[in-house]
Amino acid sequence: MTPAFYHVLHIVSLIVLTGGIFYGFAGSPDTRKKVLLITGIASIVQLVSGVGLLHKLGYGFPAWAIVKLVCWLALSALAGIGYRQRGRAGLFMLIVVAIVAVAVSAVYYRAF
Numbered sequence: 001m002t003p004a005f006y007h008v009l010h011i012v013s014l015i016v017l018t019g020g021i022f023y024g025f026a027g028s029p030d031t032r033k034k035v036l037l038i039t040g041i042a043s044i045v046q047l048v049s050g051v052g053l054l055h056k057l058g059y060g061f062p063a064w065a066i067v068k069l070v071c072w073l074a075l076s077a078l079a080g081i082g083y084r085q086r087g088r089a090g091l092f093m094l095i096v097v098a099i100v101a102v103a104v105s106a107v108y109y110r111a112f
Helices: 003-026 029-057 063-081 086-109
Strands: none
Touching (some): 003 063, 003 086, 029 063, 063 086
């Protein structure tokens, strides 16, 4: 598969994962299982497409990719927290936006 395919898959899975996390903060408890399934699949697709993209482009595993891996772990963890911590949804939404901003900045600036 081409790097463009991996890139599109990576971005789409990020959008689905982030949207699922926000829905988890706002959705009703009876949607928990379905949303966690969708965010789990999006999370795995994001990881696989990101590693595949690194491989196809021949980057190896640079420091900015480690930052993105930590951001991926944090986003994946926040997907399940949304249903348990309804009172802190506003704070967690800001955290999600900050994590996504750090991950995107790590790729585009590649400062380390």
